[in-house]
Amino acid sequence: MNEAVPSYLSPSGQEIVFLLLGAVAVGSALLVVTTRRLVHAALWLVVCFGALAGCYLVLTAEFVAWVQVLIYVGAVIALLLFGIMLTRAPIGPSTDLDSGNRLVAAGVAVATAAILVTLVVDGFRTAYADLSPGQGSAEAIGGSVFRNWVLPFEALSVLLLAALIGAIVLSRTDIRGR
Amino acid sequence: MHIVYPAVVAALLFSIGVYGVLARRNTILVLMSVELMLNAVNLNLVAFDVWLRDRLHSGQVLTLFVIVIAAAEVGVGLAIVLAVFRNRRMIDLDDLRDLADPAPLPSPDGDGTTARDPARASEPETAGTAEARRGGADAARPAGVSPAEHAKATRRGEAIP
Numbered sequence: 001m002n003e004a005v006p007s008y009l010s011p012s013g014q015e016i017v018f019l020l021l022g023a024v025a026v027g028s029a030l031l032v033v034t035t036r037r038l039v040h041a042a043l044w045l046v047v048c049f050g051a052l053a054g055c056y057l058v059l060t061a062e063f064v065a066w067v068q069v070l071i072y073v074g075a076v077i078a079l080l081l082f083g084i085m086l087t088r089a090p091i092g093p094s095t096d097l098d099s100g101n102r103l104v105a106a107g108v109a110v111a112t113a114a115i116l117v118t119l120v121v122d123g124f125r126t127a128y129a130d131l132s133p134g135q136g137s138a139e140a141i142g143g144s145v146f147r148n149w150v151l152p153f154e155a156l157s158v159l160l161l162a163a164l165i166g167a168i169v170l171s172r173t174d175i176r177g178r
Numbered sequence: 179m180h181i182v183y184p185a186v187v188a189a190l191l192f193s194i195g196v197y198g199v200l201a202r203r204n205t206i207l208v209l210m211s212v213e214l215m216l217n218a219v220n221l222n223l224v225a226f227d228v229w230l231r232d233r234l235h236s237g238q239v240l241t242l243f244v245i246v247i248a249a250a251e252v253g254v255g256l257a258i259v260l261a262v263f264r265n266r267r268m269i270d271l272d273d274l275r276d277l278a279d280p281a282p283l284p285s286p287d288g289d290g291t292t293a294r295d296p297a298r299a300s301e302p303e304t305a306g307t308a309e310a311r312r313g314g315a316d317a318a319r320p321a322g323v324s325p326a327e328h329a330k331a332t333r334r335g336e337a338i339p
Contacts, residue, residue, distance in 0.1 A: 022187035033198035105200030113193035163250035170257035
């Protein structure tokens, strides 16, 4: 893994594409947490998740990329938009989306980013992965899920069912506690 | 591909998520920031799975599991947000203080929070507050609502005896 690490100064095409997608993801994530319009935050989240799906594709994780598009961009964003609608959020810009501790939050976030980036760059400077297609295809992931990860998979399906029932019980108004 | 690139992107995304969780007041925006943090973890998992060439594909399978758990989390979270909104008519995290101390000390830091603190302190922390707040919001609501919203509101009014 560590032999013959290519230089950082001559990035390959995959790395350039990944860095561009990563820049899109980070920029749209910044807009998600700083925009003054709720609906725009949800839509910038779509851009962020789409760019992340592109990152997974570049990393040869095809199946994860499509699942990301289906579940995150399709389901979670729709759910968040429903939540925004049902709580009667204003469509236009609203001034009170940020709390008073913005500066403290920015300080904590910058400190977290500095520590994590320093640590990661220091720790994995020589790590290099050759990307070969097919590692994350649906066939490989499906075989792995149903051969080695069957029990967690089934437990997760039960968890999803429980979450579904819980969400229904919580959001219906005609169910009374005894 | 150098593993540093996905790791740095993931670290930046996680920090942005931390900022969003700490700085936002709207509960739905906080949920979005939590999703950002989960996605940062997913990117790390995929990158290290590709790097280590895991034969069991642990990283990518775990990414799928995290995606599923995030979907369940956001479903239950939004149901809770809707229940809070039904009772309080607002979902601002700063104002949901029923579990706080009954007489909060005036906060020592300056801007923004102290302007609201006297009103919050003079407010009795009882169940009547929510009722009064809901009543006030209900009285103010039928000014400019659409028919669909009005029908929904009346249906909700019938459902709550």
